[in-house]
Amino acid sequence: MKFSKALPWLPSLLILAGCPSQPPEPNPPGPRLDKISVTCTPTSLVAGQDAQCTASATDQEGAPISVEAYTWTSGDETLARVDASGKVTTAAAFSGNVAIRASARSGDSLIQGENSLAITPKSPTIHSRDVITAETWRAADNPHLVTFDLTVFMSGSLTLEPGVVVRFAAEAGLRLFDGTLLAEGTPEAPILLEGQDRVTPGSWNGLLLATTESVARLDHVTVSHCGAPTGEGGCLVINEQAAPVLRDVSVRDSGAVGVLVADDGSIFGPGSARLSVSGSKGPAIVIGANQADSLPPLGTLSGNASNAVELRGHVSRTLTWPNPGVPFVIPQPMKINGDKSLATLTISAGSVLRFGAKSLLYVGSKGFLGALVVDGTAQNPVLFTADSDQPKPGHWSGVNVMNKASNPGRISHATIEYAGEKPDSVQYPFAGPGNLTIFGDLFGVPEGANTFVMNDVVVQKSSHSGIFLTNGGSLGMGSSRLTSRDNGTYPITLEADAVPTIPQDTVFTGNGTNVVEINNGxxxxxxxxxxxxxxxxxxxxxxxxxxxxxxxxxxxxxxxxxxxxxxxxxxxxxxxxxxxxxxxxxxxxxxxxxxxxxxxxxxxxxxxxxxxxxxxxxxxxxxxxxxxxxxxxxxxxxxxxxxxxxxxxxxxxxxxxxxxxxxxxxxxxxxxxxxxxxxxxxxxxxxxxxxxxxxxxxxxxxxxxx
Missing domain, CATH: 2.160.20 (Pectate Lyase C-like)
Known part of the structure; x- marks a missing residue:
C-alpha cells in the first residue's frame, strides 16, 4: 500500500526528466536607417539665387535616428550645385526643376531622399550695340543676350569672365574685326556661347574671328547651335588671315560646318589644342590645305555629317600635315605647286586621306615645283583612299607626280587605292590613269629628275593601272617592297627606259592582266x-x-x-x-x-x-x-x-x-x-x-x- 501511494507523482518526474530545455525569447531589433527626408528653403527661386537644404533620418519605426554624415548631390549640375553642407547654388543663366538629394549608407544599402527646386528664369543682360571700347561681361550678370550681329571693332575689346553664359537671338552673332576677344574660362567655370532656344542647330549666325590685326584667345569655351544660313558658313569661322588661339574649345550642333578656317592664310594660332566638334550638319572642320599644318591636337569629333578635316584649295609652300587622328577629306583636285621655290608637302605617319569623286593630288606642273613626302611607318602606315563608305575602283584620279625638282619626294609605308579615273583633260591634261602616275621630263626637266623613291607601298583596286610611269618618269634608286594588286588592267604601266627601276621584290597579284605593260618609249x-x-x-x-x-x-x-x-x-x-x-x-x-x-x-x-x-x-x-x-x-x-x-x-x-x-x-x-x-x-x-x-x-x- 505504501508503494502504490507513490505512483501518482512518479510519471510526472519521468516526463520532466526527458524534456529538452526551451530557447530564450529573441531580443527585439534595434533601430536602423530606413528613410531620409530633405527640406529646402526656399523651394522656388530665381536663377542665380541660393537655397539651403537640410536632411533628417528616421528608423523603421518612424523614430528619429542620428546619421553621422550625408552625401549631397544635384540631379542637374548645370542648373544647381550643392555642397557638403546642403547649400545650393543655382546658375544664373539656367532655369527648370532640379532634384537635390541627400544619401547615407545603412549596411549594404544606400538610402536616399530628395526634394525638388523650381528655378525660374532670371531676366537676361541684353547687349544691343557694338563693342568699341573695353567691356567685361560678368558671370554675375548671366545670362547675357545678344540681339543682333554684334561686332568688336579695332578700338574695342571684349572680355568674358569665367562662367559667362551668352545667348544669341535668331540671326544674331559675335564678330571680331581688328579688336580683341578674351574668353578665358576654366574647367570649373567654362564659358558658354549658345542659341537663345538652346535646342535648334543653326539658330544663330555664330562666332566670326576675322583679320590679321585681331587678337582672340578662347579657353574652355563651348559654342553651340550656331551656323545659320545667314552666317559665314560655319559655327566658328576664322578668316582674313586671323590666327586665334583656341584651347579646350568645343563646338556643338552647328547647322553648317563646325569650324571653318578660310583658305586665305587664316590659321589656328600657336598653342591651340584640344578642339572638339560634335553634331554638325556639315563637316566637323574645314581648313585651307596651305594652312593645315596649324591644325591643333584634336579632342573628340563625333556625330558630324563628316567626322573628318576637310581640306580646300592648294599647297604653295613647304609644310607638314599633322595626323589629326581622323581622316583628311579632299573633295576637289588639289595641287602642290611652289611659285618661286619648291613646295614640299609632308604627310605624317598614320594619316588617312579620303578623296572625293574625280579628285586628285597633282604634284608640280609646268613652271611650278612641288614635292610629296609620305612618311608612314610599319605601325602607322598612310592611306590614300576614296571618300566613300562603299568605294569602287575609279572613284578618284590618283596621285599625279609631274615635273619637279631633282629630289621630288618619297612614299614609305603607304597604300593608294580606288583611283584610276581620268580627270578633266582640259584642266589636268597630263594626269594619268593610275593610282599613282609619275611623269618625267614632260616640260624639259633634266633626265633622272623625276625619280620617286617608294618603299613598302601597296597600290590596289585602280580602275586602270596600279602605277603609271610616263614621259621619263621612273621609280627612284632604293625603291623596294612594292605590291600592286587587284587593279583593273595592269599592275604597272611604264616606258621602256623605266623598266630597270622596278624593284625585283615587287609583288603582282590579282590584276586584270598580271603583266608589266611597256606601252611607250x-x-x-x-x-x-x-x-x-x-x-x-x-x-x-x-x-x-x-x-x-x-x-x-x-x-x-x-x-x-x-x-x-x-x-x-x-x-x-x-x-x-x-x-x-x-x-x-x-x-x-x-x-x-x-x-x-x-x-x-x-x-x-x-x-x-x-x-x-x-x-x-x-x-x-x-x-x-x-x-x-x-x-x-x-x-x-x-x-x-x-x-x-x-x-x-x-x-x-x-x-x-x-x-x-x-x-x-x-x-x-x-x-x-x-x-x-x-x-x-x-x-x-x-x-x-x-x-x-x-x-x-x-x-x-x-x-x-x-
Whole structure:
C-alpha cells in the first residue's frame, strides 16, 4: 500500500526528466536607417539665387535616428550645385526643376531622399550695340543676350569672365574685326556661347574671328547651335588671315560646318589644342590645305555629317600635315605647286586621306615645283583612299607626280587605292590613269629628275593601272617592297627606259592582266631587265633598242628566264635608222628567254618579230621566238620588212645560238641580200650545226633571203 501511494507523482518526474530545455525569447531589433527626408528653403527661386537644404533620418519605426554624415548631390549640375553642407547654388543663366538629394549608407544599402527646386528664369543682360571700347561681361550678370550681329571693332575689346553664359537671338552673332576677344574660362567655370532656344542647330549666325590685326584667345569655351544660313558658313569661322588661339574649345550642333578656317592664310594660332566638334550638319572642320599644318591636337569629333578635316584649295609652300587622328577629306583636285621655290608637302605617319569623286593630288606642273613626302611607318602606315563608305575602283584620279625638282619626294609605308579615273583633260591634261602616275621630263626637266623613291607601298583596286610611269618618269634608286594588286588592267604601266627601276621584290597579284605593260618609249640607255614574277608585255607598236650618235650604243640585257609578250602588230627593233643598239638575251637550257605572243593560242604572225639592223654586239642564246613575222602592209624607210620570227638586215655574225623559232608567218629567219638602203648582205647560216638553232611550224622552217 505504501508503494502504490507513490505512483501518482512518479510519471510526472519521468516526463520532466526527458524534456529538452526551451530557447530564450529573441531580443527585439534595434533601430536602423530606413528613410531620409530633405527640406529646402526656399523651394522656388530665381536663377542665380541660393537655397539651403537640410536632411533628417528616421528608423523603421518612424523614430528619429542620428546619421553621422550625408552625401549631397544635384540631379542637374548645370542648373544647381550643392555642397557638403546642403547649400545650393543655382546658375544664373539656367532655369527648370532640379532634384537635390541627400544619401547615407545603412549596411549594404544606400538610402536616399530628395526634394525638388523650381528655378525660374532670371531676366537676361541684353547687349544691343557694338563693342568699341573695353567691356567685361560678368558671370554675375548671366545670362547675357545678344540681339543682333554684334561686332568688336579695332578700338574695342571684349572680355568674358569665367562662367559667362551668352545667348544669341535668331540671326544674331559675335564678330571680331581688328579688336580683341578674351574668353578665358576654366574647367570649373567654362564659358558658354549658345542659341537663345538652346535646342535648334543653326539658330544663330555664330562666332566670326576675322583679320590679321585681331587678337582672340578662347579657353574652355563651348559654342553651340550656331551656323545659320545667314552666317559665314560655319559655327566658328576664322578668316582674313586671323590666327586665334583656341584651347579646350568645343563646338556643338552647328547647322553648317563646325569650324571653318578660310583658305586665305587664316590659321589656328600657336598653342591651340584640344578642339572638339560634335553634331554638325556639315563637316566637323574645314581648313585651307596651305594652312593645315596649324591644325591643333584634336579632342573628340563625333556625330558630324563628316567626322573628318576637310581640306580646300592648294599647297604653295613647304609644310607638314599633322595626323589629326581622323581622316583628311579632299573633295576637289588639289595641287602642290611652289611659285618661286619648291613646295614640299609632308604627310605624317598614320594619316588617312579620303578623296572625293574625280579628285586628285597633282604634284608640280609646268613652271611650278612641288614635292610629296609620305612618311608612314610599319605601325602607322598612310592611306590614300576614296571618300566613300562603299568605294569602287575609279572613284578618284590618283596621285599625279609631274615635273619637279631633282629630289621630288618619297612614299614609305603607304597604300593608294580606288583611283584610276581620268580627270578633266582640259584642266589636268597630263594626269594619268593610275593610282599613282609619275611623269618625267614632260616640260624639259633634266633626265633622272623625276625619280620617286617608294618603299613598302601597296597600290590596289585602280580602275586602270596600279602605277603609271610616263614621259621619263621612273621609280627612284632604293625603291623596294612594292605590291600592286587587284587593279583593273595592269599592275604597272611604264616606258621602256623605266623598266630597270622596278624593284625585283615587287609583288603582282590579282590584276586584270598580271603583266608589266611597256606601252611607250624606246631603250635609249644601256640597261638590264630583271626577271620578275610576271612577264613583260610590249604594247608599244615599234619598240627600239638604240640611240643616235654621238652617244654610245644602247645595250638591252635581258635576264635568264624572262618572258616578253608582244601584243598584235608590235615589234622589237635593234639599231634601226640612225641609232645604234644591241640586244643581249642569254638564257639557259633550264631558263630560256621567251619572245612570244600575248595570248594562247595565237596565230602565226600575231606580232611582227625581232628586227636587227645596226646591232653589233647582240647575242641571243637559249631564246624562244614564237608567233612573229607579221609584216603585211608594213614598210620602213628602208623597204618592206621581213616576215620571219628573226629578221637580220646587216651582217653581224652568228649571234644566235641554242634558240628555237616557231609559228612565224613567213620563214623562221629572214636575212637581207643587201640591195636596200643601209643593209648589207647577210651570209651567216643561222641553222648551221654549230649554232644548234631549230625551227618548227613556221610558214617556212628555213632561212630565207629578202
Amino acid at each position: 624606246d631603250v635609249t640607255r644601256t640597261q638590264t631587265w630583271s626577271r620578275l614574277s610576271v612577264p613583260y608585255l610590249i604594247t608599244n607598236p615599234d619598240m627600239l633598242v638604240g640611240v643616235a650618235a654621238p652617244f654610245p650604243a644602247a645595250t638591252l640585257t635581258i635576264a635568264p628566264g624572262t618572258t616578253i609578250l608582244f601584243a598584235p602588230g608590235t615589234a622589237l627593233w635593234v639599231g634601226f635608222g640612225d641609232t645604234r643598239g644591241s640586244l643581249s638575251a642569254k638564257g639557259t637550257s633550264a631558263e630560256p628567254i621567251r619572245f612570244v605572243a600575248d595570248s594562247e593560242p595565237a596565230p602565226r604572225g600575231h606580232w611582227r618579230g625581232l628586227h636587227f639592223w645596226y646591232a653589233e654586239g647582240s647575242q641571243l642564246d637559249y631564246v624562244v621566238v614564237a608567233n612573229g613575222g607579221n609584216a603585211s602592209g608594213v614598210s620602213s624607210s628602208y623597204g618592206i620588212l621581213g616576215e620571219g620570227a628573226l629578221n637580220v638586215y646587216r651582217e653581224i655574225g652568228p649571234f644566235v645560238t641554242h634558240s628555237s623559232f616557231s609559228q612565224a608567218k613567213g620563214c623562221a629567219v629572214t636575212v637581207s641580200k643587201g640591195d636596200r638602203q643601209n643593209t648589207t648582205p647577210v651570209t651567216t647560216d643561222f641553222f648551221s650545226p654549230a649554232s644548234n638553232n631549230s625551227a618548227g611550224n613556221n610558214g617556212s622552217d628555213t632561212q630565207c633571203t629578202n
